[in-house]
Amino acid sequence: MTFKTEPFVVNAGPQHPSTHGLFRMRFTLDGEVIQDVEPVFGYLHRGIEKLAEGLNYTQDIVFTDRMDYLTSMSNNQAYVLAVEKLAGIQVPERAEYLRVIMTELMRISSHLMTVGFLLNELGAFMTPLLYMFREREKILDLFEMVCGQRLTYNYLRIGGVSQDIPEEFLPALKRYIDSLPGFIAEYDQLLAENEILLMRTKNIGILKRETAINCSVSGPVLRASGVNWDIRKADPYSIYDRFDFDVPVGSVGDIYDRYRMRIEEMHQSIRIIKQAMAQMPSGEIQSKVPRVLRPPKGEAYGHIEAPKGELGFYLVSDGSTNPYRFHVRPSSFINLQVLRELMTGVKIADAIVIFGSIDICLGEVDR
């Protein structure tokens, strides 16, 4: 006697606790094993690229805040970098140091969230996430001190930053940076030796080196697969060539390696911030930029190592006040290309964790 069987199609999302926003995955299941996965995008599409073409260069900074809302500072940085390349604007030293400090803080904040959500998806009921939120909260307080905002900072300006830091910022930052390694080490110790965590993450969701390169994956996900590619080193922008830091590289490319990359990168970010604080000069924070910016005709691509990967802005100017073309190379979206590769053949529980380990933000995927 034979049974008639058919594949079992399950929709995870767009409303699902683990999709980090409005993302939908159509799983084709054989029991618990995923045979195929079809990602469905676009639920959060706001047309940012087109909207940005209707406003001038300075006004567009606001849109970049709202792409990946967990790493607003880094988005600002990538965009202003592209505009500065396009218009040939020099940035004062002090502003560069401020930018570095802010984007590295943003990286720590983003990685804290990633690790917290990853553990939440592993089933550690909220506890790690709330501890990570506690640390992130202090970073938000620092940002609030600088620019008065807690989520969409809009702090960087073309040719500088919007305002100088208050007097009490550097001591507060120093206190925080000194306390952070202890926190990370304590937490890492609690988690990295947990047998359940190890058996849920080791050798699962392996992203092969070749696949990662072919799919143009970037950021911690790429480095976990053993590729030493960090734009801060490979194509140094801003003043990153002045700092001494390491690029952590994984060996296996499984979920555990991706988790480790984030922990290590937080330590490296702390190193960079410490050096930046020590070297910070006084002086101007904003170079002379015309109030109405009309870059010469041409095109420019500015890219940075955002917390989630390579974030690039490709701008085409026709000589007017608005960009003729405003294109984003979103790290989250491109990292998602390996989704089917990674998820085919694993169990549902693993698929959710793999998704979490890639670390995407739907605001950036859909724009």
Added chain:
Amino acid sequence: MLSTFITNTNPNILYASALPPDWPGGFWSHMLIFIVILFVFVILGVMAFIYIERRVLGRFQIRIGPNRTGPFGIIQPVADTIKILIKEDIIPQNADGLLHLLAPAIAFIPTLMIFAVIPLQNGVALVDLNIGILYIVAISSVSVVGILMAGWASNNKYALISAMRVIAQVVSYEIPLALSIIGVVLLTGNLSMNSIVESQNIPFILLQPLGFIIYFIAALAEINRTPFDLLEAESEIVAGFNIEYSGIKFALFFLTEYAEALAISAIIATIYLGGWRGPLLPPILWFLIKMVAVFILIIWVRSTLPRIRIDQVMGFAWKFLLPLALINLLITGLQVITLPDLSQWVIVAINFVVTAVLILFWSKFYRLTGDKKVEV
């Protein structure tokens, strides 16, 4: 008939000693009144547990927990209950209406029935069955049928996945659970819950440390608490089997979940922690303190550990817990036969050493992470 199982004719044990011996109406009147008492005990216990869980979990997660409704938020569970009960009862269009309706009751009633044999203090139980612990093992596995029915009848894919998982899991963990209880039974030579408590001059957690650990882990899996909460793995299958339930039916499932936790706490307190026995305080208070202590341990586990994957859950039951439970049974049997006159404290020392060695050895022998090497 129930009365055929009741061979113990001591009226102080058969009837609750909290009641006067000349209670009018005899056995059936006692039954009726005690059922009401137990029902109230379970409902209030569940409410207290929900409150304790939310507050303690809050402390673990560096937040406060509910503190607005009443002093220290103490009537928060009441507010939650009212909110759940006045929700609309929705039956999905293509659901199997009858099964959908029956499932919560079938899940809840066996859980409630566990409390029939649990002695709240000396001899105070609905009935002191001479097969008490066997009855508990048997009846506690019935409620999984209700969960399977709920998963199937909801006509929802998440619910069905959840039901498939829970059947595999609960059936597997029944075996180490029952085997670890047999260790206790060997020591007492009696299946009655009251006799088990009476024979605990030393709490059995000391005499049976390995059995306790196995029982505790298997019980966590039985009641689907973290790290075995695959049943309602929120980050994977949203809410699991009760995803299509609302209103009073959902309330019943919620009640079942906590009543199971209450039951497991009560069983552990009874068979491993010495039940109502203890110095100074009244026995019922000792019983409640031990129950809450066990429950806080369960919350601690919940707030700390990640979830295990389904195949690892099964592997853990069959490859880790089952052999250890068998070894525990063998060692206990040998001790009961060959060393009956040895001081119990010596056996306590021996058993702790044996437990530590066995667990260390077995975790080296069977690594859950596997030693599979993968090429990159």
